[in-house]
Amino acid sequence: xxxxxxxxxxxxxxxxxxxxxxxxxxxxxxxxxxxxxxxxxxxxxxxxxxxxxxxxxxxxxxxxxxxxxxxxxxxxxxxxxxxxxxxxxxxxxxxxxxxxxxxxxxxxxxxxxxxxxxxxxxxxxxxxxxxxxxxxxxxxxxxxxxxxxxxxxxxxxxxxxxxxxxxxxxxxxxxxxxxxxxxxxxxxxxxxxxxxxxxxxxxxxxxxxxxxxxxxxxxxxxxxxxxxxxxxxxxxxxxxxxxxxxxxxxxxxxxxxxxxxxxxxxxxxxxxxxxxxxxxxxxxxxxxxxxxxxxxxxxxxxxxxxxxxxxxxxxxxxxxxxxxxxxxxxxxxxxxxxxxxxxxxxx
Amino acid sequence: xxxxxxxxxxxxxxxxxxxxxxxxxxxxxxxxxxxxxxxxxxxxxxxxxxxxxxxxxxxxxxxxxxxxxxxxxxxxxxxxxxxxxxxxxxxxxxxxxxxxxxxxxxxxxxxxxxxxxxxxxxxxxxxxxxxxxxxxxxxxxxxxxxxxxxxxxxxxxxxxxxxxxxxxxxxxxxxxxxxxxxxxxxxxxxxxxxxxxxxxxxxxxxxxxxxxxxxxxxxxxxxxxxxxxxxxxxxxxxxxxxxxxxxxxxxxxxxxxxxxxxxxxxxxxxxxxxxxxxxxxxxxxxxxxxxxxxxxxxxxx
Numbered sequence: 001x002x003x004x005x006x007x008x009x010x011x012x013x014x015x016x017x018x019x020x021x022x023x024x025x026x027x028x029x030x031x032x033x034x035x036x037x038x039x040x041x042x043x044x045x046x047x048x049x050x051x052x053x054x055x056x057x058x059x060x061x062x063x064x065x066x067x068x069x070x071x072x073x074x075x076x077x078x079x080x081x082x083x084x085x086x087x088x089x090x091x092x093x094x095x096x097x098x099x100x101x102x103x104x105x106x107x108x109x110x111x112x113x114x115x116x117x118x119x120x121x122x123x124x125x126x127x128x129x130x131x132x133x134x135x136x137x138x139x140x141x142x143x144x145x146x147x148x149x150x151x152x153x154x155x156x157x158x159x160x161x162x163x164x165x166x167x168x169x170x171x172x173x174x175x176x177x178x179x180x181x182x183x184x185x186x187x188x189x190x191x192x193x194x195x196x197x198x199x200x201x202x203x204x205x206x207x208x209x210x211x212x213x214x215x216x217x218x219x220x221x222x223x224x225x226x227x228x229x230x231x232x233x234x235x236x237x238x239x240x241x242x243x244x245x246x247x248x249x250x251x252x253x254x255x256x257x258x259x260x261x262x263x264x265x266x267x268x269x270x271x272x273x274x275x276x277x278x279x280x281x282x283x284x285x286x287x288x289x290x291x292x293x294x295x296x297x298x299x300x301x302x303x304x305x306x307x308x309x310x311x312x313x314x315x316x317x318x319x320x321x322x323x324x325x326x327x328x329x330x331x332x333x334x335x336x337x338x339x340x341x342x343x344x345x346x347x
Numbered sequence: 348x349x350x351x352x353x354x355x356x357x358x359x360x361x362x363x364x365x366x367x368x369x370x371x372x373x374x375x376x377x378x379x380x381x382x383x384x385x386x387x388x389x390x391x392x393x394x395x396x397x398x399x400x401x402x403x404x405x406x407x408x409x410x411x412x413x414x415x416x417x418x419x420x421x422x423x424x425x426x427x428x429x430x431x432x433x434x435x436x437x438x439x440x441x442x443x444x445x446x447x448x449x450x451x452x453x454x455x456x457x458x459x460x461x462x463x464x465x466x467x468x469x470x471x472x473x474x475x476x477x478x479x480x481x482x483x484x485x486x487x488x489x490x491x492x493x494x495x496x497x498x499x500x501x502x503x504x505x506x507x508x509x510x511x512x513x514x515x516x517x518x519x520x521x522x523x524x525x526x527x528x529x530x531x532x533x534x535x536x537x538x539x540x541x542x543x544x545x546x547x548x549x550x551x552x553x554x555x556x557x558x559x560x561x562x563x564x565x566x567x568x569x570x571x572x573x574x575x576x577x578x579x580x581x582x583x584x585x586x587x588x589x590x591x592x593x594x595x596x597x598x599x600x601x602x603x604x605x606x607x608x609x610x611x612x613x614x615x616x617x618x619x620x621x622x623x624x625x626x627x628x629x630x631x632x633x634x635x636x637x638x639x640x641x642x643x644x645x646x647x648x
Contacts, residue, residue, distance in 0.1 A: 035548050036469035043460035043523055044475065050494070050516045051482055057493035068495065130387055133380070140384060146634060147391045153630040154395060155577040157596040158619040162398050165612050173397060176414035224394065232641055277484075285486040288579040292600045304488040308580065311492050312587060320492040328489040335484065 055328075062322035065091045068315045095322035105323065107298060108306040114215065115290075115302060116283040119222045123279060124272075126223065127230030132260075134231070135238040145235075148228040156225060160292035163221040169206035179204050211299045218290045218300050225289065226282070230275055237271020238264070270342075277338045281331055303327050395627070401616035402426060409612050425613035426621070434590050435618055438598035442622075445507055445582075445594055446575040449514040450568050457522030458564065462552050464523065465530025466538065476527075482520035487580055490516070498585055505589040513581045518571040525570075525640055529563035530556065566640035569633055573626060595622045 065088060067073040072088040099105045134145050151159065166173050183197040207217045241264065249259055265272075287304040294300045296309050303323065311320040401409055405422040408415045429435050463469065464476060494513055503509035533556065541551040557564075576595075583597040590598075599622060602615050630637055 032467060032548060033469045036463040036467040036472075039459040039463040039467075040469075040475055042456045043519060044478070046456060046515050046519055047478065047482055050513060051485060051490060054490035054493040054497065057496070058490055061493060061496070066496075068492075068499070129383070133384060133387065138380075138384070140388075144384060144387060145638075146631060147388050149630050149634055149637070150395050150627060151391050153573065153627050154623050155579075155596055155599075155626070157577070157579050157600045158398075158623050159394070161599060161602075161615055161619060162394055165401065165610070165616065166394060166397060171410050171412050171414055173414050173416075180413060224390070228391070229641070232638065281484055281486070285488050287488065288596075292579075304486075304580075307488055308491060308584060311495060312584060317492050317496060324489045324492055327486060331484075331486050331489075 058321045058324050058328075060321075061318055062095055062325045063090050063092060064088055064318045065094070066317040066321075068311060068317045070315070073316050073318065091318070095319045096326070098319065099322055099326065104298070104301065105303075105306055108301045108303045111215065111300060112284060112286070112302045112304075115219060115222070115286055115300075116280060119219045119226070119283050120276065120279050122219070122223050123227045123230045124276065126227045127234055127275070130227065130231035131234035131238055132264075134235055148231055150228075151225050152228040152232075154225070156288040157292050159225045160221060160289050163217075163224070164208060164293050167207040167217055169204050169209065172204075172207075174207070175204040208293065211297075214294055214297060214299045218293060221293070222283070222286070222289050226279065230279060233275035233278070234268065234271060237268045237275075241267045273338065273342055277335070280334055280338070284331055284334065285327065303330075395623070398616050398620055398623070401612060402620040404613065406613050409616075422613075425617040428614055429617045429621060434593075435595075435598055435602075437590060438593050438595045439621070441507060441592055442576055442594040442596075445510045445514065446572050448507075448511045449518050449575045450571045452511065453515065453518040453522045453571050454564055454568055457519055457567070458526055458557065458560070460523045461526030462530055462556065464527040466533075466535075466556070479520045479523050482516070483524055485516065485520075487516065491580070491584060494581075495584060503585075505586050505592050507592045509585045510578075510582055510592065510594065513585065514575050514578060517574060517578075521574070522567045522571060525567045526560065526563050529560050533559060562636065563640075565633070566636040569629060569637060570640050573630070576622075576626060 065072045067088075130144075130148060134141060134148075154162075167175075169175060178200050179202065183200045186196040186200075187193045189196065205213060207213045245263060246259060249263060254262070285304050286302050287308065290300045290302055291305050291308075296305055304327065307320050307323040307327065310316050310323060314320075400416075400418060402425060403421050403423070404415075404418040405420060406425070408418055408422075460475075460479075464472065464479075498504050498509045498513075503512070537555050537559070538551045541555050542548065546554065578594070579596040579600065582594045583600070586593040586597070595618075599615065599618050602618060603610060
């Protein structure tokens, strides 16, 4: 051991003069590389233990009949009961076959898709409007930028419960505004007031209890909570667009509307894509906002809720893992599609 | 010549009408613009104000029809009830412990890693970078089952370490990512002069670069704290059967009355406000740092 360590400093004098400076530098570089690895190692270790290993484990378990509290779950006909003492074994693709033939899971998949597409689309449009407004010069600009941080800062659980209270069918403020206040307010508008007032519902709506209103309600709450994030990402993109190109095109007689479609939007595309990626991935694994309001109600059951409930209430580790892997694959597919789009942009 | 003379007056007439239309449409535009500004302000702030109002309304006001907007009197009963509730106080304490520990650990290990990523060359750097980046987009649900199994196997079910441990999945990669960008942007001379003066690279790191990175540490610390404080899925699942380690989010989610149709909204809103006000205050105080960190973590991601 010691023999191996000694030669390096000893050999220094024998090296040609021209290379002298490189010897300490390369040993310094080596020490630096060692230090780099020392600094990176704890984080890599943590990531490996809390994320990589569990992910591999999820894939492995998805091919087994593992239970959570008992060693395995055996299906007996329809519902299947936990049977203590049975052997955990590999069941091939049985979990996947079950899920893909299971009405609840298929419903959960389509609910998730519906939720993701609607909420991301609405958030993008609203976020764009908010970002464009904040990006223009006016007095209350700072105030508005501060205000939109509030929904972002509020915990999702709190926002869900808060909106559930506001959407209450008897004394909720949303119903009061829709049925009582807004029609009165709109009535004051000259010319079109009467027609506008007719748009509002005559009776209060049971947003939370009526199945057909549950998904739109969940989307509305999510839109409120996440539009600020979208707006901030788009705002960051808007702020790097140079202002003088607008002056030039204004001189050329382009309208604001033309400027938006022909200049702002193309230049905002990279930022828009990144924002879309983030929000789509986030929406696709939605759990909190829906679970707090509707639990595992079928109209709003998402894939994440299905997986969590299968684990906690169903005790089925294997099946949960299969559902998790399917969610992961969907998200991986989305990432692939989006990165393709980004690459197409760059090409 | 003739054509020029003929087009000129027509052009001025056209520009005059367009100017008249211009002022009209500009006024309409201004009105619409400010209406939109006011609408966005109300839309974003009103729900939070509504929660604050509900927290100090007498219970009769909360369930009043037609909806009563301002409290008939200030009622402290719901806030008192929540603050005397042992389960809620324990949840509050758990949330503080879990969030702070998570943030401190993520900052310590994350800043080490970020320093190496931002300022050093080493083999395997690119793959580490991609690993960390992919972790920031990782869906927590994909590992819920296997994490649960690990937690049960290590006897950490219903304990605080289980949450700190699992919260690393989302705080650590984010911290590394944002801080690495921070370190990369620093001028190299400072560190080099320290190295020339004979300090070790590690001393150069914590004596010179770390203090300079303080704004970045504050930003990532805040964002990490908010993420940990607001986390729901892991806390709900991994502290499912006991209140001993449950954090505030599942506590608020499960706060309920005798039936689904009899929610104690006053108490729920009081608890919500207690949990949210410190967060909103932090965000408003540090808004510039947070705006910078949010877009750095996302746009560059």
